[in-house]
Amino acid sequence: MYTVALFIVMAILLEAVMKVLHSILGTIGLGDTVGKLPVIGANLTLGISILMIWLMGDWGHVLAGWGWSHDDEWINVVANGAIVAGMIPLKDAVFNAINKGLRA
Numbered sequence: 150m151y152t153v154a155l156f157i158v159m160a161i162l163l164e165a166v167m168k169v170l171h172s173i174l175g176t177i178g179l180g181d182t183v184g185k186l187p188v189i190g191a192n193l194t195l196g197i198s199i200l201m202i203w204l205m206g207d208w209g210h211v212l213a214g215w216g217w218s219h220d221d222e223w224i225n226v227v228a229n230g231a232i233v234a235g236m237i238p239l240k241d242a243v244f245n246a247i248n249k250g251l252r253a
Contacts, residue, residue: 152214199230
């Protein structure tokens with residue numbers, strides 16, 4: 150359960166990083182250019198998520214909480230980054246459920 154909560158917190162952090170990145174790219178006038186690149190534009194969130202996990206070092210190995218760890222370090226980084234990027238819709242669903250419960 151704590152591992153899922155940690156993934157959700159990391160998804161919140163990823164969204165904050167992406168908002169700052171989009172703001173910076175928009176300020177320097179590269180937001181549309183980066184967004185139109187075929188591979189980079191469509192997978193920018195995934196790439197930033199993997200980079201974020203790599204920069205976190207040992208703190209980024211969340212899958213180790215479930216007992217999954219690979220001998221190759223890059224596979225751990227990519228897997229954790231992909232899961233964090235995939236947790237954004239789950240985070241949104243959790244927050245929507247909490248908001249509906251608070252209004253009822």
